[in-house]
Amino acid sequence: MPSSYHSCEQIPALLVLEDGRSFRGVSFGARGETFGEAVFSTGMSGYQETLTDPSYHRQVVVATAPHIGNTGWNDEDDESGRIWVAGYVVRDLSRVRSNWRSNRSLDQALREQGVVGIAELDTRALTRHLRERGAMRVGISTEDLDVDRLLAKVLASPQMAGANLVADVTVHQAEVTPAVGEKRFTVAAIDLGIKDMTPTRMSERGIEVHLLPADVGIDQVREVAPDGVFFSNGPGDPAAADDAVALLQQVLDADLPYFGICFGNQIFGRALGFGTYKLKYGHRGINQPVKDLTTNKVEVTAHNHGFAVDAPLQGGTDTKWGEARVSHVNLNDDVVEGLELRAADGELRGFSVQYHPEAAAGPHDAAYLFDRFVAMMDAHRTARSTQEGDA
Incomplete structure (x- = not known):
């Protein structure tokens, strides 16, 4: 499937939950590894406000809306001075941004701020899993695509319960x-x-x-x-x-x-x-x-x-x-x-x-x-x- 992420490069990425469930997808935003608490957001719009909300510090947000990024990114809608999410998970990252205030893409905004994203995976299955098993720790990586090794890193990451942030x-x-x-x-x-x-x-x-x-x-x-x-x-x-x-x-x-x-x-x-x-x-x-x-x-x-x-x-x-x-x-x-x-x-x-x-x-x-x-x-x-x- 053609993709505009990273100048049309298809960079594989791996997502692993702390209970061992894993999903493979395509990297967008920054490359590397990130860890946090996997949570899902049901908003059909407002992803820029979500990503810049400090309440999402140390959380990896899963978008339940299947198509994300179509309005791009602007300089007016940030809710703070930076993106706070630890990572972003979407099903279909829009290849075109269309909004009169947009001055860059969601992909570019995440890359500029070093935020790791993963796309082209089954976010409905992931959301259903989190609903059934509960929010849990997660890791996303473009560097280590071995499930067992990434799982070990996830299990070594801090939990949200008891965290004073x-x-x-x-x-x-x-x-x-x-x-x-x-x-x-x-x-x-x-x-x-x-x-x-x-x-x-x-x-x-x-x-x-x-x-x-x-x-x-x-x-x-x-x-x-x-x-x-x-x-x-x-x-x-x-x-x-x-x-x-x-x-x-x-x-x-x-x-x-x-x-x-x-x-x-x-x-x-x-x-x-x-x-x-x-x-x-x-x-x-x-x-x-x-x-x-x-x-x-x-x-x-x-x-x-x-x-x-x-x-x-x-x-x-x-x-x-x-x-x-x-x-x-x-x-x-x-x-x-x-x-x-x-x-x-x-x-x-x-x-x-x-x-x-x-x-x-x-x-x-x-x-x-x-x-x-x-x-x-x-x-x-x-x-x-x-x-x-x-x-």
Whole structure:
């Protein structure tokens, strides 16, 4: 079969899963070897946003859509400063890119950033295998095409369970995204692997966003004088992120309104006293149905997570900061998709969701959550002003 990969060269590549299942295909992107956790994403579009999402750090992403790369690569849609996936697996890599903003191909973008890809293999069979056996370690190689040797390397690679990867993806110093138009609020955003669109969505609502490194303490958060605190998405096992949990508990002690997404939802769950666990194969894609239990509305959402919060779907749980309860649930499998915390007087003190309301590639059903954050900060500010006036 003719191919445009590497100037029409057919470079063989091998993919081996940790349970020994193997697939042979054709190399695209960079040549070499790569290892990570094999996961699949069901999105029909938005591969550029997926590949540049820091939450995919140390993961090899399998695209379930059979045809990938037709819109090429542009300089506007990156969600961070680099491609974060450890590898990319597709069935049919488009030989032609067709989009008015595209300035290079997907193949070229991966080659430039040293990311190994493999194409022309049965991604449906691979996805079914991961659904049945669960996400697992994987290796891709253009250098060693012996299954047994590559399998030995896969088994020697680190697992995702227990991995604390926040330090790999967080900013090293504070960054500020100014509010668009009149500044209404200031938010301290803790970067656990944030996507660029998140501060953008906040700034559009009059929020000045101070993006802070993950290792900041509560005193540095207070220096920003925030009206609210945000914890971002990010990679790794939330059970290993003890420092983030401790910081969030101090944020709650300081009575600062809180909003978290994805990893920030898992950290919120741990801070409130709930556990977390690893899903069999996770939720990744842009077509997950979620029900908002506070409004009874269903939204189609963008997901990327392999861990979840273990919290009761019914009733509330008492904490030192108020009552916590599940606010959103996945309609496919009843996985917890959101939490909320209310004070004794019913005031919303914090909430989080397990998906991406910023969703640059769509869908945009959940964009209202940024407005909910604004309303929470506004109500908190009003309540504090009233209390100070009464005093």
